[in-house]
Amino acid sequence: DRCSTSPVQASSRRAAGLFEDSRSSPRTKRPAAYEWTAGSELTGYGAARRPSRVLADERARQVSEPLEESFILPPPDLVASRRASPRFAGKLSPLGEGSKKLPQALIIGVKKGGTRALLEFLRVHPDIRAVGAEPHFFDRNYENGLEWYSFLRMILV
Numbered sequence: 568d569r570c571s572t573s574p575v576q577a578s579s580r581r582a583a584g585l586f587e588d589s590r591s592s593p594r595t596k597r598p599a600a601y602e603w604t605a606g607s608e609l610t611g612y613g614a615a616r617r618p619s620r621v622l623a624d625e626r627a628r629q630v631s632e633p634l635e636e637s638f639i640l641p642p643p644d645l646v647a648s649r650r651a652s653p654r655f656a657g658k659l660s661p662l663g664e665g666s667k668k669l670p671q672a673l674i675i676g677v678k679k680g681g682t683r684a685l686l687e688f689l690r691v692h693p694d695i696r697a698v699g700a701e702p703h704f705f706d707r708n709y710e711n712g713l714e715w716y717s718f719l720r721m722i723l724v
């Protein structure tokens with residue numbers, strides 16, 4: 568919500584990379600993220616603080632390291648409410664319990680643009696899980712990289 572035109576465009580490119588990563592390689596998503604990140608011209612808040620080349624190299628090192636699987640537990644509210652749909656067939660997500668995964672969808676918008684309202688509408692759907700609070704990855708936590716991002720208990724659509 569603090570982005571001007573240029574960072575918003577950068578965010579859109581980044582989101583597209585994450586989408587493709589999740590769909591094309593659900594188990595080994597990091598190599599795809601590595602290629603995407605390393606080949607991208609990074610602009611926006613993170614790049615404004617450090618040179619984009621340095622930032623890209625740091626990202627490449629982070630995402631090329633092997634990831635631990637199955638360490639993030641489902642949110643307690645989901646367990647308590649038993650909102651998981653029959654599609655999940657006894658699991659709490661299509662990925663199995665405790666999977667760590669980047670989101671398959673991002674909501675990006677200006678302040679007071681209705682993003683919170685959209686999130687709440689989507690959250691009603693039993694096949695959609697979402698972060699509890701807005702993570703502000705692109706405008707406040709971008710420098711923490713994808714590792715930080717995937718540590719959130721993220722969205723499983």
Ligand SMILES: Nc1ncnc2c1ncn2[C@@H]1O[C@H](COP(=O)(O)OS(=O)(=O)O)[C@@H](OP(=O)(O)O)[C@H]1O
Pocket residue numbers: 676677678679680681682683684685
């Ligand atoms: N579909 C639709 N139609 C009309 N108005 C809508 C709609 N969706 C959201 N809103 C109103 O837009 C205001 C900002 O919404 P959000 O708080 O969800 O936006 S955001 O989280 O800051 O992006 C907020 O208004 P205020 O309550 O006056 O702040 C929402 O009620």
